[in-house]
Amino acid sequence: MANLSAVSVFILQGFSTVPAIQLLSIASFLLIYLAAVLGNVSIVIAVTLSTRLHTPMYFFVKHLSLVDLCSTSTTLPRALVATMADTKEISLPACASQLFAFVCFGSLECFLITAMAFDRCLAIYRPLIYGATMSSQTCVSMVVVAWVSGLLFSTFHTVNTFSLPFCGSNMIDHFFCDIPPLMHLACGDTEGHEAAGFAVSGCIIMTCFVLTCLSYVLIVYTVVHIRSSAGRWKAFSTCSSHLATVLLFYGTGSSAYMQPTAHYSPLQGRMAAVFYSILTPTLNPLIYSLRNKDMKAALHKLYPQVPSW
Secondary structure, three states: OOOOOOEEEEEOOOOOOOOOHHHHHHHHHHHHHHHHHHHHHHHHHHHHHHHOOOOOHHHHHHHHHHHHHHHHHHHHHHHHHHHOOOOEEEEHHHHHHHHHHHHHHHHHHHHHHHHHHHHHHHHHHHHHHHHOOHHHHHHHHHHHHHHHHHHHHHHHHHHHHHHHOOOOOOOEEOOOOHHHHHHHHHOOOOOOHHHHHHHHHHHHHHHHHHHHHHHHHHHHHHHHHHHHHHHHHHHHHHHHHHHHHHHHHHHHHHHHHHOOHHHOHOOOOHHHHHHHHHHHHHHHHHHHHHHHHHHHHHHHOOOOOOOOO
């Protein structure tokens, strides 16, 4: 007979149940985490110290790197320590806190990407009013709104998830506390909670996505009407890094959250989580530095011993 007592402690399955794969996962994800920390911290320091990078675009890039650093640190260090020490238990309050932080930083990234799209759109579509509109006060206000929205969004999802009863199995088939595996684990009827989560997430994420797409429609419209090919390339190159981030963020995130809990696959969930919670924050610093001369110059000053490329 199933144990119907209330669950107070969860057990995180980890990266894999196969010992050999676990060892490989520890080594791989440790290196990836160190790369993510080094890359994002370097971006934050470089933008802060370089006066050439004190512009709205790099202001948002710095905050995006800070959010990526926090997002990765919310899940990966604990998963690595738990796997190495074989202590996979996590209390219900700790699990709720981890979910709250992860959803907060994930939604923050969504809001910042939308703000960055508006910034690039205004710079290309309305360059004459760009300087007056995107003042430092405006940029700070947009980041504050993103933080407040992210906190409210994560509060809703945390309450919506943990108001469900957990009275059966306490084994979370994941390497951190995420919404789909917790919904899958809950006992009782989850349809109402799932519908509410889809409705709120759908409205907010689709609004951000539509605003981002609208920004790029105006960008493409402007770029197409630039007469010289050099001018078109220069205009498009200013937003190519952001476009890559948009594709990476929405491409990996949608595969994890835009499906019903009834169709949730633990293996697919872990694979999707690796992309949107680990690889995306690690790749963002590379995206914003490889094709950006000003950023490469600032990073070269920060690490003069590393040859420039």
